[in-house]
Amino acid sequence: MSDPDADDREGSVPEAATPKKKKPKKKRAAEPSAGGVAIRAVRLSRWYGKVTAVSEVSLHLGPGIWGLLGPNGSGKTTFMRMIAGQIKPSKGELTVCGEAPFANPNVLARIGFCPQEDSLYDELTGLEFVSAMAELSGYDRVSAERRARAALEEFGLEDAMTRKMGGYSRGMRQRAKLAQTVVHDPDVLLLDEPLTGTDPSSRHQILDALQRRATAGALVLFSTHVLPEVETLTDQLLLIARGQVVAQGGMDEIRQLLDEHPHHIRVQCERPRELASRLMTAEGGIVGLSFRGPDVLEVHTWQPDETYAAIGRQVLESGMKLRSITSPDANLEALFHYLVQRANRGSGMGADAGTGAGPRLQSAAEKAAYEAQLDVGGGR
Amino acid sequence: MTVRDLGYRAYEGELRPASQNTWVMVRHGLWRIWGSWVNKLVVFFFWVPLIGFALMAFLRWGAGGWGPQEALPEGAGDFARWFASEPQVWLRTVTGVQFWFFASVVTLRSGASVISEDLNNKAYQFYFAKPVTPIQYLAGRAGALAIWIFAVLFVPALVMTLLFVGLSPDDLRLERLGLLLPATLDAAIVAVVLSVLSVATSALSKSRALTLTAWVLVLFVPFALAGLVEKIGDAEWAYLLSVPGLLWSLGDGIYKVERSWDQLTWYYAATSLVLITAAAGYSALRRIQRAEVVT
Incomplete structure (x- = not known):
């Protein structure tokens, strides 16, 4: 398939854009590398009256895909809208590609934002809508329409792009919003629940498009409740609860740092009660045992490696049949619920929760040192 | 399903400056206005009164032409006076009809709710x-x-002016062609004032019903009340509170025709309109600037 942007990139100017070459002063060059592709927040807070939506969030995200997870009302959307330059922070610093995003055209030209709300102009066609958004990003009419067609095709709307959006299904509307998000090839993509209402095949298209852009150097931050897809797409996560980042980093990284959270091992075997009694006397940091069914034993341990070894030993010694050993903790959902529950209990709240931030920063030196630590690199 | 590989790379070509976005917004706004069937009806029907005026202009041409007029006999009615009046008075009437029947409809459909x-x-x-x-x-x-x-407002004025030029004696043609200048100025002022005020009204609330009601209150009610006050108390000052009254008074000055209201001169009207329009525009801008995109 031909690349619709080939002429843009290779320097050949479309016919309609040719006259503009005579007035180079009026044009601005796209500067994808200026300022570096990054989102940086230092003690970022936002409140509405007495309600705190985002509190003391500090982080530094580099290129790659980042999953933003959190329950309803946790501050995900407010956080995203601050990054998208649509909400002014109440306190703290926020930079996107090196500049504050709020009402800043330099930054906004480099951001693609897909809002969560299912709201579009019903009287416009998908092509008209996405073309208009491309034009507002700086492309001339001809280029804008060409890019809009390509973006809509990318998300599987080639047959529906000339229909009015009022007749679109929810999934199609979602894909039209995504097309307007990527139509100007932004460096930073902010996607608020981008998979809502989409079917499995569309999800595949969407996730693939995100992956491609991230591989090419874009920063993709997306929020979702569809946890398995987060695991499929990235292991770089931000977990937000009650307006605070309760964890940030790779899933394994987060899990390892949760030393207060005992590791769970699920053993499916022939005689689980006998195995339980044997493990009670064995070493391995076991703190609890529970039965999850007639043949399932769940072991809670502080020392997973030793416990796995102990289970193996006891199974061999007793000669019982072992059907499976799994760890429910490897599932993101378990981790997510644990962190949210912990945040709701009030323990580990705020900047010192999880790996999202360090201790409270009092002096400028502490702040600078902490900011240096925030460079966690790129997502997958 | 084959995933389309666009070979994404960050765009390195030239982009238009962000200042161009005003024009992009205007262009898309024009299409949006045209997309409304109400506005399509306006475009369709606004020729009807124009055709009527054109026919009357031909009638007058047949009855004595568009040269200098002799004094009307005593006791001539309003219509006879109007029929015998100068072209600029005709243009004022055409503009007035377009204002009340068509421009106001456009502001209601595409201004006060936009x-x-x-x-x-x-x-x-x-x-x-x-x-x-x-x-x-x-x-x-x-x-x-x-x-x-x-x-x-301007297209009918242009058509009528060209008609006057065509039907006038040779020595008056250039003078009558000059009517295009006040016609342009008047239409431009009315367009700016009505658009800013109606769009500013639409920024007052998320509720279309409320903003439309507010615009009806701004556009029609004060004018009707001013008419009432004038009839009862013989006081013209009330038109100072009415946007159409102010625009009409300013139009009198622009066309240099006999003033519709003795006390309300064009410079009072111009000053009031500038203040009202600037305040409305500023207020709307502040509302938009303050609107963070919170849902």
């Missing part, structure tokens, strides 16, 4: 995620409407 519709569609989250500033957004919205209103 921003409230955007708020309902949560469109700010799309516009302000692009390099669009609040002033560009407002200028785009008001600009598109102003162009429409200007067209609705």
